[in-house]
Amino acid sequence: MKRKAPRLRKKNVKREARQRRWRRTGKFGLLLALLGALGWGGHWALSHLEFFSLQKIEVLGAGPTLGEAEILRRSQVRLGTPLFSIPIQQVQARLKEHPFYKDVSVRRRLPHTLVIEVREHFPEFVLNTGRFYYVDRDGEIFKDVTDTEDSRDLVVLSGFSNEMLVAEPQKAAEAMRSAAELKKLYKDSPFWEALGLSEIHFEKNIGFTLYPEKKKYSIKVGLKDFPEKIKKFQEIWDKLQKSNARLSSIDLNYPGKVLMTL
Numbered sequence: 001m002k003r004k005a006p007r008l009r010k011k012n013v014k015r016e017a018r019q020r021r022w023r024r025t026g027k028f029g030l031l032l033a034l035l036g037a038l039g040w041g042g043h044w045a046l047s048h049l050e051f052f053s054l055q056k057i058e059v060l061g062a063g064p065t066l067g068e069a070e071i072l073r074r075s076q077v078r079l080g081t082p083l084f085s086i087p088i089q090q091v092q093a094r095l096k097e098h099p100f101y102k103d104v105s106v107r108r109r110l111p112h113t114l115v116i117e118v119r120e121h122f123p124e125f126v127l128n129t130g131r132f133y134y135v136d137r138d139g140e141i142f143k144d145v146t147d148t149e150d151s152r153d154l155v156v157l158s159g160f161s162n163e164m165l166v167a168e169p170q171k172a173a174e175a176m177r178s179a180a181e182l183k184k185l186y187k188d189s190p191f192w193e194a195l196g197l198s199e200i201h202f203e204k205n206i207g208f209t210l211y212p213e214k215k216k217y218s219i220k221v222g223l224k225d226f227p228e229k230i231k232k233f234q235e236i237w238d239k240l241q242k243s244n245a246r247l248s249s250i251d252l253n254y255p256g257k258v259l260m261t262l
Contacts, residue, residue, distance in 0.1 A: 052082055052083040052084060052110070052111055052112070053080050053081065053082055053083065053112065054077070054078075054079050054080060054081045054082070054083050054086065054112060054113075054114055055079060055080075055112035055113070056079075056112055056113045056114075057072060057075070057077060057079070057113070057114050057115075057116065058109075058113055058114070058115045058116070059071050059072065059116050059117075059118070060115065060116070060117040060118070061117050061118045061119055061120070062118065063100075063118075063120040063122075065100045065120055066098065066100060066101075066118075066120075071095065071116060071118060072116075074094055074095055074097075074098065075091050075094065075095060075106075075116060076091070076094060077091060077114060083108050083110070083111070083112065083114065084108070086108070086114060088106050088107070088108070091106045091116070092104050092105070092106045095116070095118065099121070099134075099142050099143040100120050100121050100142070100143070101118055101119070101120060101121070102119045102120060102121045102136070102140070102142070103118070103119040104116070104117070104118050104119075105117040105118075121134070121136045121140065121142045121143075122136055122137070123135065123136065123143075123154055124136055124137045124154070124155075124180050124183070125154055125155050125156065125157035125176070125179065125180075125183075125200070126145070126152045126154045126155070126156050126157065127141060127156075127157045127158075127160060127176075128156050128157065128158045129160055129161065129162050129165070130162070131144060131146040132144070132145050132146045132152060133145065133146075134150070135157060135176055137177070137180040138173070138177060138180075139172070139173035139174065139175070139176030139177040139180070140173065141165075155183060155197050155198065155199065155200060156198065156199040156200070157176065157179055157199075157200050157202070158199060158200070158201045158202070159201045159202035159203055160172055160175070160176075160202060164204070175202055178208070178223075178226075179200050179202065179208060181226060182200065182208055182210075182221065182226050183197065183200060185226050185227060185230045186210065186230060189230055189233075189234055190234065190237070191233070191234065191237050194214065194241075195212035195213065195214055195215055196212055196213030196214045197210060197211070197212060197213055198211045198212065198213040199211040206220075206222070206223075207220070207221060207222035207223035207224075207253075208220075208221050208222065208223070209221070216246075216247075216248070217247040217248055217249055217250055218248070218249045218250070219233065219249075219250045219252065220249060220250065220251040220252060220253055221252050221253070222252070222253045229252040229253075232252050232258060233250070233252055233258070236258055245260075245262060246262060247260055247261065247262060248261050248262060249261045
C-alpha cells in the first residue's frame with residue numbers, strides 16, 4: 001500500500017506579513033523608548049554633573065550705558081550653577097527688557113563658561129513728536145524719555161508725526177537714517193565747531209533743514225546729494241564769516257548757486 005505524501009500546510013501570507021510588521025514596530029518602539037530614557041538621563045546628568053558647573057561668565061560688548069557688573073546682575077546667573085540647567089532663553093529675555101539693548105546673545109561654552117554678548121543702542125537724536133524719544137543711527141526708536149531723567153543734550157529731530165511713524169514706519173526709519181548721515185557729514189565739516197547743530201527738521205516733500213546752535217539762520221539741504229551740498233556750503237563759509245548780513249535762511253537746493261534770504 002502506497003503511503004500518501006504529507007500534505008504541505010498552506011501558508012497564510014497576509015498573517016505572517018502582519019506579524020512581521022508588528023515585530024518591527026515593537027522593536028522600533030522599544031528603541032525609541034530606550035533612546036528617550038537615555039536622552040532624559042543624559043540631560044539630567046549634564047544638568048547635575050559638577051564637572052559642568054559654571055566657573056566663568058564672559059561678557060562681550062558691554063558699553064557705557066550698562067557696564068559688565070550691571071549686565072551680570074540683570075542676568076541673574078550665579079557661578080557654580082550647572083551649565084546645562086541655565087535657562088538660556090530666559091536670560092536673554094531678562095537682558096532684552098532693558099531698552100538700550102539692541103541685540104543679546106547668550107550661549108554655553110564647554111566645559112565651564114557662559115558667554116553673554118550684547119550690542120547697545122546709542123542715541124543719535126532726541127525725536128520730538130510732542131513726546132521725546134531716543135533714536136539710534138539706524139532709525140530705530142528705542143526709548144521714551146519724556147518723563148525720565150535721561151539726558152536730552154542731543155540734536156533734536158523734528159517733523160515726524162505720530163501718524164507717519166504708525167502708518168509708514170519703514171519710510172520714517174529710512175528718513176531718520178538719512179538724517180544721521182547728514183548729521184555726520186555736517187559734524188565732519190570745518191564749520192562744525194563754529195556753528196554747532198541744534199535741530200534737524202524733516203518735511204516729507206521738501207527734505208531736511210539744519211538749525212545751527214550758534215547762528216540764527218537755517219540751512220536747507222533737501223532730500224539728497226548731501227555731500228555736494230555740504231561742500232557747497234563750505235565754499236561760501238569764509239564769505240559768511242566776514243559778512244555782517246543778518247540771514248534768516250540759506251538754501252543749498254539750487255544747482256550751481258546758493259540762495260540766501262535776509
